[in-house]
Amino acid sequence: MLQASEIFYSIQGEGLWTGTPAVFVRLAGCNLACDFCDTDYSTKFFATVDEVVAKVRELGGDCPMVVLTGGEPLAQTESVALIAALRRDGRRVHIESNGSIFTELPDDVWLCVSPKERVDARMAERANEAKFIVDRRVPEEHLPLFAAKPTILLQPEGNEKHNVAIALAYVKSHPGRFRLSLQTHKFIGAP
Numbered sequence: 001m002l003q004a005s006e007i008f009y010s011i012q013g014e015g016l017w018t019g020t021p022a023v024f025v026r027l028a029g030c031n032l033a034c035d036f037c038d039t040d041y042s043t044k045f046f047a048t049v050d051e052v053v054a055k056v057r058e059l060g061g062d063c064p065m066v067v068l069t070g071g072e073p074l075a076q077t078e079s080v081a082l083i084a085a086l087r088r089d090g091r092r093v094h095i096e097s098n099g100s101i102f103t104e105l106p107d108d109v110w111l112c113v114s115p116k117e118r119v120d121a122r123m124a125e126r127a128n129e130a131k132f133i134v135d136r137r138v139p140e141e142h143l144p145l146f147a148a149k150p151t152i153l154l155q156p157e158g159n160e161k162h163n164v165a166i167a168l169a170y171v172k173s174h175p176g177r178f179r180l181s182l183q184t185h186k187f188i189g190a191p
């Protein structure tokens with residue numbers, strides 16, 4: 001049984017897939033406890049894998065993109081079965097992870113790693129997308145693990161002005177590799 005926080009249909013507001021419609025499945029729980037975390041990932045309901053797949057279908061219809069997020073979606077061992085079931089249902093699965101829990105993933109799963117206090121090197125290598133949260137500073141300590149990535153996204157925590165200024169200055173002083181990622185869904189009041 002999966003522990004879940006919410007399932008909703010919206011757009012991906014941040015990162016490389018910004019603007020793309022997607023069904024979001026927020027699984028409950030996280031293995032880390034970041035001091036800036038403002039996500040409510042508490043358990044709101046329990047659901048089987050089949051029930052989650054059915055809810056995704058009900059909300060998103062034929063929408064190809066499903067984002068598993070959290071909390072840390074890979075903290076629940078049943079997330080592997082959920083990924084498989086969603087793929088069987090014809091979905092392209094995206095995972096928003098802190099990258100600290102090594103998990104074998106099929107090649108067609110899009111993995112976005114947003115490193116926090118620790119990262120598993122294999123997940124950093126597997127990542128299709130690297131998104132660093134700028135919370136009063138750029139977390140440069142994670143750069144060596146992502147050295148092979150051609151693009152690193154810098155996302156100001158909470159869209160806060162001072163974090164935007166830090167990220168913007170960094171992007172401008174490192175052109176070609178770093179890009180600014182804003183939480184655009186918050187501009188339009190989307191969840």
Ligand code: SF4
Pocket residue numbers: 030031032033034036037038039041070071072098116
């Ligand atoms: S890893 Fe993400 S969800 Fe978990 S505590 Fe940190 S910011 Fe929150």
